[in-house]
Amino acid sequence: MRRGPFLENLSKVNIKPEDIDFVMCTHLHADHIGWNTKLENGTWKPTFPNAEYLFAEKEFRFWRDTIEANPLEKFLYGAYDDSILPVISSGQAKIVRNDHDLGSGIFMEPAFGHTPGNIMVNVLSNNFHAKLCGDVLHHPIQLFYPKWYTNFCSDPQKAVNTRLNFLKNCANTNTIVLPAHFQPYHYGKIESDENSYIMNIG
Template structure:
């Protein structure tokens, strides 16, 4: 497992699963056949299938600092009831083994940071123990946006029946009941060089996590970026975005902020290699550069 260095931080990617997720034309409603053909021609192998489906990864990033072990987003989770998402229903993956390969025991994790509270970012917040959903990371504080939590708590209490509400019930509410949740403002700074920044649109309280250490910078983008298509065509919002127009504004602002700076980008769903930089694409839009520097 490759380790990415960002100043004094060591960062590992821990995979829950990778798969061809959905047809690009379905996930990105504004994507034309001509745009898709351009992406298939320009992208490196492993981004799109021959029939136009999105290759996507569901992974966490583990940040090891001099003082803390931090897990960012916890993917889908095992044994979760997800009948509306058949490919993710009652999964049984090797996530904990992948975490161990990164030399991380759940008991050693100090913080879990949630960019947002969608089902595929909170699943391993909990695991099933003797029929109960218990925190996977028993000694960690789980950092959640107040805005994000309030939105999904209200939806759940109002009886919304969807996958996000199911995830709130089995992967978020148990954390609150265990008194391990810390609800924070969208500019919360966890430690020197690790801070949230509001980036709403995909969800109401969606955040990115800015990193800074020893003169190097990076950002964990969560679902502001789902796929490299959104770099080639930054205007592309997804069917999963709560507010597509706001998501577009947040995404384009993030791309403009980091393009050409050398800052490392850590997207939540880009398949391996999942760490790179945003550069201007000579044929239009931007591209994901994964070359070492």
């Protein structure tokens, strides 16, 4: 039921939905799979008609198997039905390895814990490296308290370990991190200070 300016924002940088060739979701929580599809005359249709939707296998199988095994329970607020199934029906879904490499400097990286098959998306271009880290960093407070986790983490200890590794590896490098839920500024570089971190937006 959300309405945001996502497609308008894309068109401001001259990208039309038909131009999109790949769609990747870090994980399949309801707030990360919206815009996979859109509601057209009462039917959910893929938003990006020419895209291949790449799903990391561990994450995809976990939710598919869980939902198929418990047909009477409502998982993901019903978002599997409206944001994943239409993409499977249209033939645009492709299940890939958890470390799938598109071969163009873009590759997935396992980051399990927040969900069973959570991944990050890496983007490499010349000397530039960005990590779309999804909910590995959920809230800025986790820079100061990396061991804090959310009640949405399926395996809290694994989520904490993944975050600690991620922060340690990114700290004091040129890697730009893009957490999914940060308010402006949406991205920055990680700097470390003893046991806590900051995100430098400069």
